[in-house]
Amino acid sequence: MSTAAKADANPNAEESVRPVSLRRDVPALIIVAMTLLTFVAVLTHDPADPVPTSVWPISEFYTPDVSAYPINESVQNACGSLGALISAVALDALGIGVSLLIGAGGGIATALLVRGHMNAPVLRSLGGCVVLLGACTAASMTTIELAGMPVVGNGGYLGAMGSTFLLQHFHPVGSWILTLTTLAVGLLLTTDYMLVYAGKKVVVGSAKVSRRGIARAAGAMPVTLKRRRQPFSDLDSPILIDGEVPPVPEQRVDPPEPNIQIRGPLRPTEETGENAEEET
Incomplete structure (x- = not known):
């Protein structure tokens, strides 16, 4: 099978491949390096480290706060003097917000390196x-x-x-x-x-x-614990307030049943006899 045929057979394969671009990948790697440098510098920050302020243009607008005494003779930051300066400037400017700045840098670098773009x-x-x-x-x-x-x-x-x-x-x-x-x-x-x-x-x-x-717990319950709710009614057992005596049920006396006599139909001979008596 030729190369053109393979490309026609798998059109989605080329679309899924991340395009290569030095104009995008190089800044992404620089962002990764700066993010890691800031993270390590802030993580190993020591307030007693001597912060170099002779770096221009930082020396024009920033003066470190001396919050610890005595000052260390040497820089204890893992990234050296540059790390001490970065951590001091970032913490003084943003405080706890520097964590959001580090997270944003990591997210931007990941989006550029993995997806190739940022929406x-x-x-x-x-x-x-x-x-x-x-x-x-x-x-x-x-x-x-x-x-x-x-x-x-x-x-x-x-x-x-x-x-x-x-x-x-x-x-x-x-x-x-x-x-x-x-x-x-x-x-x-x-x-x-x-x-x-x-x-x-x-x-x-x-x-x-x-x-x-x-639903599973209800299905696992025994049958005796599955009580069905019944409608409430006070007809069978009336509600009693404290101090009341339950009423005594009265005995119902039914009237005597009347004696009913059922007479059978008359015979033809009896009917003629009665008619004759009536005529006389």
Whole structure:
């Protein structure tokens, strides 16, 4: 069989093969490397590490917060001085939101390497930014103190700005409502209603499983335990209130039955005799 015939016989085989593109694969590998570097740097972050601030342009707008004393003589971060700088900047800026940033980087790299493309990149990027803002704001408004978080709060400087703006203009209850609404809108933009469909399937599946379990349990019960519900009636046994005496049933006396005599039909001779007597 020729190559053209094989291609005609399997038209779907070529469509399923992922197209090769260096313009897409190289940025995807760079995103993977940056995501892994950030993950390891944040995981091994030590507040006492000396952070180099002589790197331009970071030195123009960032000054590390000294939250531990004394400072380590050498950098203990697994990624060295660069890892200490990355972890310090990421945690101070986003706080616990850096976990969302790492997850987003991993998701983008996976979509580019496995599927070869990313659906609606602009819409999903906008939704991811909204989710990040809502998560950092919510983390800053909580009173729980997490270890390793920056001095400004669990949400970093981004969460501190968002929470400060909301609490200055709204009541805490209203601030939480707006924050949760922002999170919901961002999730809908990012996942394209995927969470709604997944939640619906989970609820429907759990309902089916519970219904089957109840049916099996009812079938396994002995017959004596399967009581059928009977309609309630107070005709046979009236309801008694505390202090009442149950009524004594009266004996019913039926009247005597009358004596009924059944007379037979008259014979012809008797009928003629009676007629003659009447004529005389």
